[in-house]
Amino acid sequence: MTDSEAQDTAASWQLNSVTEDPSFLLARANALSLGAGNAALRPLGLKVRSYSVLALVCDGLYPTQRELADYLRLDPSQVVSLIDDLESRDLVERRTDERDRRSKVIAPTGEGQRVRAEARERVRAAEEAPLAVLSPEERDTFSALLARVAFPPQR
Amino acid sequence: MTDSEAQDTAASWQLNSVTEDPSFLLARANALSLGAGNAALRPLGLKVRSYSVLALVCDGLYPTQRELADYLRLDPSQVVSLIDDLESRDLVERRTDERDRRSKVIAPTGEGQRVRAEARERVRAAEEAPLAVLSPEERDTFSALLARVAFPPQR
DNA sequence: ACCATTTCATTGAGAAAGTCAACTATACAC
């Protein structure tokens, strides 16, 4: 079977029960987007995960590691690894929070800001592909709805 | 910090650059949906992955492992494990494809169909939660757009 | 009919990611 035939098979399968399942669609769309994003960031030595951390840190929020873990739904130990990696490359730095000396506030370095700016452009370009199938208006609608699903009002 | 304060922090952060990033939103929405789905399926000894396989197999498509791998974007070796697991529980069975004896067609057992029906209901119920924030019309719109993103026309 | 190439399922190795239980230092409530 050639690649295009495999594609045809997948396409013809769109008439099945799984394809109507939003959670399955979400997983697949995420896989596409994650793949494109990681590929785009590879030259910078980043992945979507580490980029998300870097971007949050560069937003002037000075988050603690705990806040990063909550926001990104990561185990605190994963945040340790991510920050270790970014800090070892001098993209961010840990600063003990003087108001609560248990926690560490993460601050971007100048280099971190620079890398983040480049990463942002690469990610933006990479996102075009998966979302290119939607018109600009559809894309806005989709993003708005998605944001509400991703951040339910409360729970 | 209490849980609700952490929630507040996350909520207040919605004014940052990452939150506008569709790929990040997709990742987060997927994490929510995956968590809910896996929790709902745990009593049946399934996960969202294995359920996706079982559901496809029960759709009367008689897919080969290769087709499952393509469709679910999995490495063929992962499909081996998934089918091993389902087959060991007599939910599906491998049948050598007589038209191409290299490949194996996966067929559901009666028990597989039964478990799948129950799993479908559980997944449906679990999906309500993440999507409950949308009105029925919004939900339809969202699903339709998501389906196009997840299955781009061709590439 | 033969040979080279390709594909499918499988195995196994190694990397990456997720989960969980301790532990230290610090903060907070009483």
Add this chain to the structure above:
DNA sequence: GTGTATAGTTGACTTTCTCAATGAAATGGT
């Protein structure tokens, strides 16, 4: 002050991902 709770860290362990290699079977060219 003392007990309890939290932030970060470490380490163990499991799961998942990614890749290379292999045997069996199909395909195409000559």
